[in-house]
Amino acid sequence: MNTTVDSRAQIKFVSQNNQLVPYADAKISIMAPGLTFGALVFEGYRAYWNEEKQDLFIFRLEEHMRRLEFSMDLLELDNPPSIETFTNDILATLKANAFREDTYIRLQVYVDDWGSMLATGPVGSSVICRPRPRVTDFSTGKQFVVSSWRRNAENASPPRIKAAANYLNSRMAGLEAKRQGAGGAILLNEDGTVSEGPGGCLFIMRDGVFITPDVTSGILESVTRRTILEFAASAGVETVERTVGRTELYLAEEAFYCGTGQEIMPITGFDGRLVGDGAPGPATRKLQAAFDEIVRGRNASYDDWLTPVYND
Ligand SMILES: Cc1ncc(COP(=O)(O)O)c(C=O)c1O
Structure with a gap:
């Protein structure tokens, strides 16, 4: 049974390797160490819709980014994109989807392409944003x-x-x-x-x-x-x-x-x-x-x- 609501129909764009692409076009190699050996770190953020201010607010973005830096460091990833780049990816993805409701953001950074258990690159990344109301x-x-x-x-x-x-x-x-x-x-x-x-x-x-x-x-x-x-x-x-x-x-x-x-x-x-x-x-x-x-x-x-x- 799948308990995560399938919101694919509401997602126009995701970001992969710092480019906006349609969700269906975002792909990862079946030999990527991010998949074969779980060489993948991630962050989960929430953005909250404020009706009076007509704006979406990402909650504690900087603190999540600090933890991401720490996770990437311990995975010894080769020159991952900067926090500024990831921040821009998140903002661009939210804007491209024009979400006006509470949204969950997942940023993943992983070893891509083809490699062994010890591969530290090439580094791939993705950002997906999806509507996510409060748990009942x-x-x-x-x-x-x-x-x-x-x-x-x-x-x-x-x-x-x-x-x-x-x-x-x-x-x-x-x-x-x-x-x-x-x-x-x-x-x-x-x-x-x-x-x-x-x-x-x-x-x-x-x-x-x-x-x-x-x-x-x-x-x-x-x-x-x-x-x-x-x-x-x-x-x-x-x-x-x-x-x-x-x-x-x-x-x-x-x-x-x-x-x-x-x-x-x-x-x-x-x-x-x-x-x-x-x-x-x-x-x-x-x-x-x-x-x-x-x-x-x-x-x-x-x-x-x-x-x-x-x-x-
Ligand atoms: C194992 C685990 N502990 C704690 C948390 C809560 O962390 P945060 O408040 O940063 O989302 C999460 C959620 O991401 C988690 O997966």
Whole structure:
């Protein structure tokens, strides 16, 4: 079953190797190491439509680009295009499609053409933008389970690198959770403490404070997680980063999952035990509301986090 909405009909152009082309014309060689050995790093961004300003705002573009630079560096890619070039690719692709709704952007950088497992070039890239409304579970939340799979280890396949190859681990956990009828999975790391989910980070509340596993817990350094740590206090919500033990999930007063795709999505239970009374918590709701104001350009204090697409 395919759970990603097929929006190909709405996509006029994508960018490949820094040129706009029709989606159907974007191709990759079947011998490209990006495909054969997963030598591919990527970023996922969201752009939010603001009706009053009649503009689309890319959220935290610079932070995503910093992480991309780090991922490309660790893959040891040969002279990849500059961040400025990639930024222009994203802006050009959004404009070419004239999207006037919430949009998800995926930028991929990979070893192209023909090569061995150790090939570091030639480097190819692509940008695809597609309409992507907010997940429906944003209001209701979902129940999660602790996966029997461990998060890939820092010294094996570092989760800090946003590499497609890391998503085998995510896939195993996600498929297991789905078979169990759960809404999502939480992975423990090799030390047995809590890391994150297949495609998002975690916050749980204890004694009124939201706790999120620290950046050495086997997580992707999530832009959304960092954003929440930065703005939560202004919404009257206290946060802390530290190691999280498994049983703390079962003691949580509130919990949520976060990431570019899910934004801030309430978690209503772990392993069949309810979080609080099983409904999204009040502090989670407060963070969701404040987040929405920020991403849509309705809180001037955070305008620096937004890149306008049409009125630049
Ligand atoms: C494994 C994983 N963790 C966390 C996140 C959240 O990261 P971000 O907030 O930067 O989207 C993602 C989403 O991209 C992810 O795939």
